[in-house]
Amino acid sequence: MSTVDDGHRVFAVVIEGRGRLRRHLASAAAAAAEAFPAARLLLAVEPEELESETVATLVADGVAHLVAPLPLSLADLTADLHRLWLLWHIDAAGAASDMPSGGGSAGATADGEPLMVGDGTAMREAFARIRRFAATDVPVLITGESGTGKELAARAIHERSAVAGGPFVAINCGGIPADLVAAELFGHEKGAFTGAHQRRPGRIEMADGGTLFLDEIGDFPMHLQPHLLRFLQEGTFERVGGLETLRINTRIIAATNVDLEEAVDSKTFRRDLFFRLNVLRLHLPPLRERGDDVTLLARYYIDRLRHAHGKPLARLTPEALVAIRNHPWPGNVRQLISALRRGLTLCRRGRITSADLGLNDDPAAGSEAPPPSLEAARAEAEKAAVLSAMRHAHNRPSAAAETLGISRVTLYSLMKKHDLARRFELKTRR
Numbered sequence: 440m441s442t443v444d445d446g447h448r449v450f451a452v453v454i455e456g457r458g459r460l461r462r463h464l465a466s467a468a469a470a471a472a473e474a475f476p477a478a479r480l481l482l483a484v485e486p487e488e489l490e491s492e493t494v495a496t497l498v499a500d501g502v503a504h505l506v507a508p509l510p511l512s513l514a515d516l517t518a519d520l521h522r523l524w525l526l527w528h529i530d531a532a533g534a535a536s537d538m539p540s541g542g543g544s545a546g547a548t549a550d551g552e553p554l555m556v557g558d559g560t561a562m563r564e565a566f567a568r569i570r571r572f573a574a575t576d577v578p579v580l581i582t583g584e585s586g587t588g589k590e591l592a593a594r595a596i597h598e599r600s601a602v603a604g605g606p607f608v609a610i611n612c613g614g615i616p617a618d619l620v621a622a623e624l625f626g627h628e629k630g631a632f633t634g635a636h637q638r639r640p641g642r643i644e645m646a647d648g649g650t651l652f653l654d655e656i657g658d659f660p661m662h663l664q665p666h667l668l669r670f671l672q673e674g675t676f677e678r679v680g681g682l683e684t685l686r687i688n689t690r691i692i693a694a695t696n697v698d699l700e701e702a703v704d705s706k707t708f709r710r711d712l713f714f715r716l717n718v719l720r721l722h723l724p725p726l727r728e729r730g731d732d733v734t735l736l737a738r739y740y741i742d743r744l745r746h747a748h749g750k751p752l753a754r755l756t757p758e759a760l761v762a763i764r765n766h767p768w769p770g771n772v773r774q775l776i777s778a779l780r781r782g783l784t785l786c787r788r789g790r791i792t793s794a795d796l797g798l799n800d801d802p803a804a805g806s807e808a809p810p811p812s813l814e815a816a817r818a819e820a821e822k823a824a825v826l827s828a829m830r831h832a833h834n835r836p837s838a839a840a841e842t843l844g845i846s847r848v849t850l851y852s853l854m855k856k857h858d859l860a861r862r863f864e865l866k867t868r869r
């Protein structure tokens with residue numbers, strides 16, 4: 440065990456889990472945490488220990504702040520200590536200024552993108568974290584259900600960070616077929632595979648000097664995880680089919696709506712990669728846990744959208760506001776926005792009622808049939824949207840993808856997922 444200080448206070452304790460200590464990792468970590476309450480703990484363990492129950496528990500309980508596999512190189516140790524030092528400072532700054540400051544919004548964008556709206560305790564805490572995290576260059580993992588604003592929060596961090604002048608590049612790891620992820624992320628050389636007619640830079644290269652947003656990171660293919668891990672550790676990678684090692688400097692933000700700890704337990708996500716991504720954590724609560732923020736959001740979006748709908752005077756009736764407040768909103772902010780759009784379209788004389796918002800038509804009402812699971816309902820809606828877009832586009836995938844606001848690759852993967860691929864292939868061949 441060794442301690443690292445900044446001349447005044449111990450800010451990090453490094454515990455090497457080998458030899459005798461390895462058997463007593465938990466008690467050594469607990470003793471260190473007790474002896475240096477303000478310090479951050481780095482566990483350096485044998486690679487096979489990364490998977491152990493003890494290490495998982497120490498991380499889950501917040502005792503260990505970083506875990507690194509042995510042997511530690513000087514460069515790794517320096518980088519890890521830098522992270523711990525940043526964590527230490529962030530926490531110290533947070534404790535000193537844990538005021539509900541600047542609640543209301545974060546992440547104003549220059550190009551008319553919405554602000555992050557919220558004034559309740561949960562969102563004030565999230566805004567405070569966004570501000571603190573933006574001041575660092577450490578990876579951030581954003582968690583939260585679908586539609587809770589993970590991408591918006593990632594942009595808010597980017598826009599307040601030192602690399603705000605650089606690009607914000609997103610890649611949706613779940614929306615790309617697994618065999619294309621490597622080329623999309625790392626780029627490819629000419630002739631790397633059939634159809635690779637020219638060299639193409641990947642998203643990592645595009646994000647040089649900015650932020651790389653790895654969305655739906657839980658879907659990142661297992662076989663590519665070591666390459667991503669290496670990039671996170673060393674900043675280096677090769678394009679698919681390339682020999683040249685490239686070095687890129689980009690801030691990493693990842694997001695997931697699945698439980699990554701569970702994915703680690705079920706061996707679909709590497710524990711060491713999880714540790715690298717999960718340095719700073721931002722959780723966005725579901726709308727149903729945000730209290731009055733839901734009506735604040737509704738008012739904000741009506742204000743934003745009513746002109747575009749040609750109804751500049753439209754407003755929500757008091758009854759509609761109560762219905763909005765009481766609705767469970769399984770689809771979170773995204774679902775709220777589409778209900779408001781529907782309300783703006785259907786309302787008469789500028790009065791948006793709960794019926795206009797669709798909050799009165801409960802499809803399950805009066806029927807004994809159990810409601811579908813959220814996953815089944817989402818899949819059904821996704822399939823219907825693909826079918827409808829293809830119909831409108833006369834079976835032209837590019838036009839359908841454009842209508843849906845997704846790439847052609849994503850459209851193909853959705854068709855594959857919903858068993859529609861053959862159906863459209865047959866039609867286009869005729």
Ligand SMILES: Nc1ncnc2c1ncn2[C@@H]1O[C@H](COP(=O)(O)OP(=O)(O)OP(=O)(O)O)[C@@H](O)[C@H]1O
Pocket residue numbers: 553554555556557583584585586587588589590591592696736772773776
């Ligand atoms: N706090 C907020 N204030 C204003 N708008 C918000 C807020 N949170 C989310 N939104 C809006 O809700 C929509 C969904 O947000 P976003 O795409 O960031 O969610 P997400 O968590 O990334 O969803 P998914 O998991 O489905 O990708 C966007 O239109 C976004 O602008």
Ligand SMILES: [Mg+2]
Pocket residue numbers: 589590654
């Ligand atoms: Mg998203």
